[in-house]
Amino acid sequence: MLLTMKVKLYPDEYQHKALLETMERFNEACNYVSKIAWSTHTFGKVGIQKIVYYDVRDKYHLSAQMVVRAVGKVAESYRIDKTCLHEFRKQGAIVYDQRILTFKATDEISILTLEGRERIKIKYGEYRQLDMERVRGQADLIYHNNTFYLMVVVDVPDAKPIDPEGVIGVDRGIVNIATTSDGEVFSGKKCTEVRQRYSALKARLQSVGTLSAKKHLRKISGRERRFKKDTNHCIAKAIVQTAKDTNRAIAIEDLTGIRTNSTVNKVVRTAISKWAFDELRNYLKYKATLAGIQVFEIDPKNTSRECSVCGHIDRKNRKSQAEFCCVECGHQENADVNASKNILVRGICQLPHSPLAC
Ligand SMILES: [Zn+2]
Structure with a gap:
């Protein structure tokens, strides 16, 4: 069974800065790629890459594989919706694959940044014992509350089925x-209470319609979703x-x-x-x-x-x-x-x- 595992990174100060700069540069590149995709109505991965590849490498000094990943992120986003220009958050996720991210030991990764490859300590949550050979394909690097995490897809063996009585x-x-x-x-009961509380609040915020109200609305929706989850x-x-x-x-x-x-x-x-x-x-x-x-x-x-x-x-x-x-x-x-x-x-x-x- 495929599971997504959250892995916490423990970069030193220099590495933290390098990762953050890489992330911001990556998303700047995504926004650039997105504008070109939108203006030329080219939404497929191969099509966009043909147009922007050298341009992006030049402008943003990203590695070849990172440019490919940035184009991939943009194409993936337009695959879902082609009706408007897509913008990416400054500190949105970077998609890493095996060429730019490797698991070195059970507690260390080697990850590509603008400053080259860095070896960074990691810690898993509940699946600490897992064999890293089970890691499948891509991993998203995310930044949340000043902390970096990798969202890693892992193939976990199903337990031996019990014979139910x-x-x-x-x-x-x-x-x-x-x-x-x-x-x-x-x-x-508790969930209904939370839902009703948030529903009323959301209705009020929706009628206000200002930018800060919208921001607050997003925050509340996130909180409600996490509570239900x-x-x-x-x-x-x-x-x-x-x-x-x-x-x-x-x-x-x-x-x-x-x-x-x-x-x-x-x-x-x-x-x-x-x-x-x-x-x-x-x-x-x-x-x-x-x-x-x-x-x-x-x-x-x-x-x-x-x-x-x-x-x-x-x-x-x-x-x-x-x-x-x-x-x-x-x-x-x-x-x-x-x-x-x-x-x-x-x-x-x-x-x-x-x-x-x-
Ligand atoms: Zn009866």
Whole structure:
């Protein structure tokens, strides 16, 4: 599995200055390349390179490979949007590849700067033990709060899959971000509060419309996104840990089609996309894969309307968002827990030696 790993750099004062100058020069070059790409309507990598290569080398005194990377960054950016001139931040990322960046030892890199190659100490976060031969392709050098980091793509071996003895059903939602068939509820209350707080603030800032308001807006959006991300990360971690401890697989609903589902009204749809169900799914899948745990994606049809005890399906079973009460057998339960139990049963059907006839 490919993972992005954040590696912190420990340059000395001279190296720090060299890296920063390189970064700024690189982005100046990107802006120059971008203007030419825009004015000549040449957006492909090869096309742009033909026009600007010698010019950029001359003007910015960048190495051949750095010019190629700058052109690559510009072309990549226009690939997504060709409707306006793109500008790059003074301290935006530099894309490094194996020709201009090498991992020397477990704690050192050799990286190209305007002053030539520099050997700089590094430290990994949680993947310290990783074999650097697993590093794949490119790495972005980023600068944040006066610190340099490399975002490195690493090929991590999947854990040996465990043979599951059962399944945990996980229902994802807006009021409750996740509810497991064990009855564990991860509430979305805190997230809703944060979202509402930021929504109101964002609306105010949007109506102001000044440059500083826009800047503030960007900052808030970033904060909100990080909060959500962190929440999803923690929930996924907890669920995968439980699955691992109890030797079970995880079942979730396959919600690929949910955004176009016409029965979901607009308010819910916005909330769903805002809340990013996908993010939790992706975290669950990748943490599970690393732990050797299978994730089954099951058909979501009627999971919230079906009685987990007698199997009766009825719209009326769902009294409210929170309350489930079966009109057939009278079974009462928290609606999300009931749904997660249905997900559990459908997940059991997917076990290799399923005890259920599905
Ligand atoms: Zn029932």
